[in-house]
Amino acid sequence: MKELKYRCLVLDHDDTVVNSTATVHYPCFVEYMEKYQPRVHLTLEEYFRYNFDPGVIPMFTEICGLSLEELEHEEAYWKEYVKVHTPRAYAGIREILEEERARGGRITVVSHSFSEYILRDYRENGLPEPDAVFGWEYPAEQRKPSPWPLHQIMEKWELKPEEMLVIDDLKPGFDMAAAAGVPFAAAGWANDIPEIESFMRGNCDRYFKTVAELRAFLFE
Numbered sequence: 001m002k003e004l005k006y007r008c009l010v011l012d013h014d015d016t017v018v019n020s021t022a023t024v025h026y027p028c029f030v031e032y033m034e035k036y037q038p039r040v041h042l043t044l045e046e047y048f049r050y051n052f053d054p055g056v057i058p059m060f061t062e063i064c065g066l067s068l069e070e071l072e073h074e075e076a077y078w079k080e081y082v083k084v085h086t087p088r089a090y091a092g093i094r095e096i097l098e099e100e101r102a103r104g105g106r107i108t109v110v111s112h113s114f115s116e117y118i119l120r121d122y123r124e125n126g127l128p129e130p131d132a133v134f135g136w137e138y139p140a141e142q143r144k145p146s147p148w149p150l151h152q153i154m155e156k157w158e159l160k161p162e163e164m165l166v167i168d169d170l171k172p173g174f175d176m177a178a179a180a181g182v183p184f185a186a187a188g189w190a191n192d193i194p195e196i197e198s199f200m201r202g203n204c205d206r207y208f209k210t211v212a213e214l215r216a217f218l219f220e
Helices: 021-036 044-052 054-064 066-083 091-103 115-126 148-157 172-182 192-201 209-219
Strands: 008-011 107-110 132-134 164-166 186-187 206-207
Touching: 008 091, 008 148, 021 066, 021 172, 044 132, 044 192, 054 066, 091 107, 091 209, 107 148, 115 132, 132 148, 148 164, 148 172, 164 192, 172 186, 172 192, 186 209, 192 206, 206 209
Parallel strands: 008 107, 008 164, 107 132, 164 186, 186 206
Antiparallel strands: none
8 A cells, every 4th residue: 555645635525525605505594594684695606605715704794785684693593504404425425535544544624514513514424533523612813824734733642734635615714724834725616706716726736627636646
């Protein structure tokens, strides 16, 4: 068996491991806004764009105009929605995780979703349980784009930055990896938005349009 290129994969969750924005988060957003903020309308493409940059919190506060109190209400609504809506993993993701684990590698998750839902999604999709999960429940200063989760992973398993690979579809993941000096691979299979793909191709160490391309890079 060939030696691993990376001893640890650091995976985003939404739109990297599971197809969740189009099937769960955006439908929840539309439902919530129709009920409580009917003046707010975003297309799925706009929702993807604003999640990419400036990010989820500025999207709600600056783009959609929600107050901090309204944002808390939306988050509570989203949590209840996600409890009963499980996204499906992308085809080929399970095989990547199983091979990484079989070769002795670590599987970790750094996400803006809550850890309990991430672990639920892994179970429901038959994915290997991650070695560590850093989710939205952590304090704001410890969530990506902060490099704090990467530093914790490096310290726990005595890893060098070059022994890890961050795989993410959004800019906060790229910024986190850059701040910690960790290689970054852009997951490009969730959408076909030219601005996002252009930024990722122009700035990231690697860009993969399909899960199969990522697997080939890691193991072939």
